[in-house]
């Protein structure tokens with residue numbers, strides 16, 4: 001499966017969970033878990049969808065295993081971070097280390113994404129330095 005397809009479908013799933021969470025907060029008038037809702041939506045919907053757009057725009061990267069690993073790391077990190085932050089804000093101190101581990105996984109996912117972007121730029125530089133005649137072939 002392509003990284004962009006995974007990104008788009010999981011992003012929609014996480015958005016639905018985040019929105020149901022938001023509606024539940026609004027109905028119950030208990031906004032205590034708001035930071036977990038916010039991060040689920042921003043990491044799981046917005047950021048993941050943006051990764052999907054990037055991969056969709058770069059089909060050679062989209063088809064590779066590195067992109068799938070990057071997206072998988074991000075999804076796992078988002079879920080772990082959300083559970084941890086949700087527990088912390090519902091008064092369960094055990095959520096603290098879980099949130100910490102989740103944040104490190106998410107950072108690792110972003111570092112890998114940064115590496116993918118830089119490598120792509122370097123490869124584009126190699127292509128650009130080719131003479132026009134060579135590029136046209």
Ligand code: HEM
Pocket residue numbers: 015018019020021022023024025026031034037038041042045046
């Ligand atoms: C059905 C959809 C949604 C509902 C009912 C909902 C509901 C809520 C509620 C009740 C709060 C707490 C507000 C407060 O206590 O100040 C909140 C906060 C927040 N939500 Fe949502 N939400 C929804 C979708 C989303 C989506 C799609 C995103 C992001 C793309 C999002 C991002 C945020 C953020 C960032 C905050 C924190 C805002 C702040 O710092 O004050 N929400 N939401």
Ligand code: HEM
Pocket residue numbers: 034035036038039042043046047102103104106107
């Ligand atoms: C390693 C990743 C991240 C960590 C550890 C982190 C941590 C935090 C913390 C500790 C807060 C304060 C929460 C509170 O008031 O109790 C916060 C707030 C916020 N963060 Fe993050 N964050 C991360 C990534 C992101 C990303 C990628 C976005 C946006 C795409 C984001 C958007 C926000 C927003 C909008 C708020 C204010 C709403 C809220 O209080 O939840 N964060 N973040």
